[in-house]
Amino acid sequence: MPKRLSDIVSGLDFLDIQGNSGQSVTGLSYDSRECSPGYLFFALPGIHSDGKYYIQAAVRQGAVGVVYEGMLDPPDARTLEKVAFLRVADCRWAMSTISSMFYDNPSDSLCVIGVTGTEGKSTTVSLIYQLLKLAGYKAGFFSTVMSDTGDGERPNPRHQTTPESTAVQEMLAQMRDHGLAFAVVEASSHGLSQRTARLAHVHFDIGLVTNVTHEHLEFHGTWKQYRSDKANLFRRLGEGGPKRLICDKACTPLGIICADDPSAAYFAGESSAPYLTYSSKGVPADLCAFDIESDPEGTNCTIEGPDPAQKATRLRLLARINLPGAFNVQNALGAMLAASAATGLHWSRFVPLLPMLKPVKGRMQRILAGQPFDVIIDYAHTPSSFREILPALRRERQGRILCVFGSAGERDRAKRPQQGRIAADTCDILILTDEDPRGEDPMAILEEIASGCPQLPRGDRLFLIPDRPTAIREAFSRAVQGDLVLLLGKGHENSIIYADHSIPYDEETTARSILADLGFCAKGKKQ
Template sequence: MAKLEKLLENLIEFEVLESHFPTEVKGITYDSRQVKPGYIFVCIQGFQKDGHDFIEDAIGNGARVIVIEKDVPRKPGITYIKVKDSRDALSRLSEAYYDFASRKLNLIGVTGTNGKTTTTYMIESILRKANIKTGLIGTIRNKICDEVFPAKRTTPESSDLQELFARMVKAGVTHTVMEVSSHALELKRVQNFNFKVGVFTNITQDHLDFHTTLENYRQAKSKLFQALTLDGVGVINIDDPSGEYMIERCKGRVLTYGINNKHAEIRGSEIKVNVNGVSYHVTTPVGEIRLKLKLTGYFNVYNSLAAIGSGLALNIPLEIIKEGLESLTGVTGRFEQVDCGQNFGVIVDYAHTPDGMENILKTAQQIARGRKIIVFGCGGDRDRGKRPIMGKIAAKYCDLCILTSDNPRTEDPMQILRDIEKGLLELDQPVNYRIIEDRREAIFYAVREARENDLVIIMGKGHETYQIFKDYTIPFDDREVAKEAIMSL
């Protein structure tokens, strides 16, 4: 609990329209369904719903303080606080309510289009090998030491983050590694956070439904490096075309990594990829090592270089970094093999961007001994421009393309598949493909078509255990469906 007057000291611009101050505040939320007696309800204007429309529900559930951005009808006995930006207010009020928990942690933030999840898991493995109590926040799950919690979004809302941080501090956590999405940076979910380390993986086309242009998307990502502590370190992929852009905007010291750029301070070479992993030589400012990862793929060389940079930024010895990386056996839904003893390979991966898809398929090309069969779709209510591009990439690398439904959300699933199909039809050569809208049926078809030494790649949903339609959500796990399909042979 906290005094409202004390919390308001952390706001910059606000006006108290009705003053019926409660003695204690017992919680803060932006979701009227989570309101309990004594809570502050902050009205956020979302993309589909406006918190101002749920004030009555919040009051009915016990809210006695309402934070608003626009004028609303006022009820007696309720304190109304008007602010210029309710997202900013939510962040600042939550920060104060949870006793500035984020400032008590060493925050390591990872941003980029692809590789965020795997990179955070690699960094966590390094920290744990160094006997550092660690928290993890990201797409698959949230963790406090060994305790696991479900994740609703890549980067939670600011009040949820501060609550997580407070629990971490209480558990003795000193370092927290987290995925930082462009949405989170643009929507002020990580506002006022001071990051000890900021990691940039890469930028390729994604989320243009929200950012509208690649330049806006890049600007959003760069905000992480403007939020570093004075002694913070930006660990930046210098091979990526946007690497210099991030370096120019980095508030702290810069540590670069790469494979192709000879000026990279942390550089990978002599790379050998096989089905069981990848090995390579690493040159760093503090010495050289040979790494043998249990995760395969050229792209995982980049992810591990980013993790090495983060470890060095935190003054962790190179040998400990090596142990941490080599002990990581895999990441859920990231190039995850489904093995039921069949004589062909099945891989499930989360890749849902053109670049992510191409990275996975390049690796598949390196390890596959037979044909490559891909099952994929694209999410509804998301960047439509990438759909035909992904169709072309799939056709370039695969012998059979099966277009199927992903998370169509409010869109017509068949229209999404037609958008992908346009990319296939633009190619000069004929493409072997099928459109099977039902994802379960599509996976079963791919498995039935597979012959000895073929590789089936089921792409787009990875770790997800659901499928989202317009008016409902169903349980759906690509890995479990693939197992069923294999066992049915």
């Protein structure tokens, strides 16, 4: 529904306004190509380009207002008759403020659960969403991989975990308008940073942190700042005041912290709300898992937590999760606590639902195409994620592990040799390949990874093959019965990014196509 420009900027502290501010605004965009008649255009400053260069293009598309920061050449009188120009100190913060106002502050009508962390965010978001749906509640979510705003699940087309504030507020509004009660939001460090303000006007009720390791230092500068930006989720719990009842229950602010992570005490200290903890590694916590036994199809464990009948005692329940790896047990524990806190149901009510949980695309995803060896696709792309999944898979397997992976260009270079070293300690054959080289030389990236495993003989246990499909074909051609081929780093992503272009790419489709080319069929025999 159109809104008067003067109404949606009423709470904004702008520096100057010129032109026609009585316009009706029909939509918001920071991309001039997506502007339509009646749109408000945000001229965001950028690393490679400045949004002010595209103001005239936005106006030609029908924009009736422009929000910008810094200096601007004075528009002519004819432009001022039909377009409003608002100068602000921080264009991204203004975009977040206006987006929330334009969509009538949608997070105030939802119980919003935010999930942050270096690894496990997308899986945990999906598990919370699934548990809520399985328990009979109306829930939506958005993550790196998928989203559901009330009309079914669909892939995330962006290379962003948390989209810009215009999209965030629009998706929350769609959830509200579809009558959903709960919104599960993957909250990246970029999204929580004050520099981007993507989540600045989302009022979170429950915040969950999985873990924090070294990542995205090219954006945050230091690990300390990276961790602090993630902690913004906990500092802001309950911000915005009491909400209306959601499913006849008040949204009580709560933090949920993985006690296994070294930064657990830090997040507990930063939380503006009470918090609960969970552990799968023997650390004392509110909800714990032990006796964890994983197989290629899933994981068995015992879950222990407060007994609803006798508060002074602990209840133990056997559980089965059809997701492999102790790390998925850890993700499930956090998801159970979040779903319990959101709904008011005791955690034990969710244990029977655990076997019904489905894997996330590109997260420990098995490919079964009739081949005699196992194939798993996973998004793991950091040293910490390698340390988490590779030793666990090694313990499960008797055969060889062939690992295909790379490292992103124009990102933290220090992790590259670490990835090579960790993989070499666990896997039998490494095939290094492109992830997203961006503006860097692809072969130079692979050499940096290889510097971490100089002991591996090239052409025998170590191969450097930049073209990813060729690298995967090499791995499949070398694999024999009982082997495991790991395809790491791309997961759900739908492209490979180079210096001046991107190519469409899907890891699962590529893997299945190559297996078919090699003659494998559904019954496991050569065609």
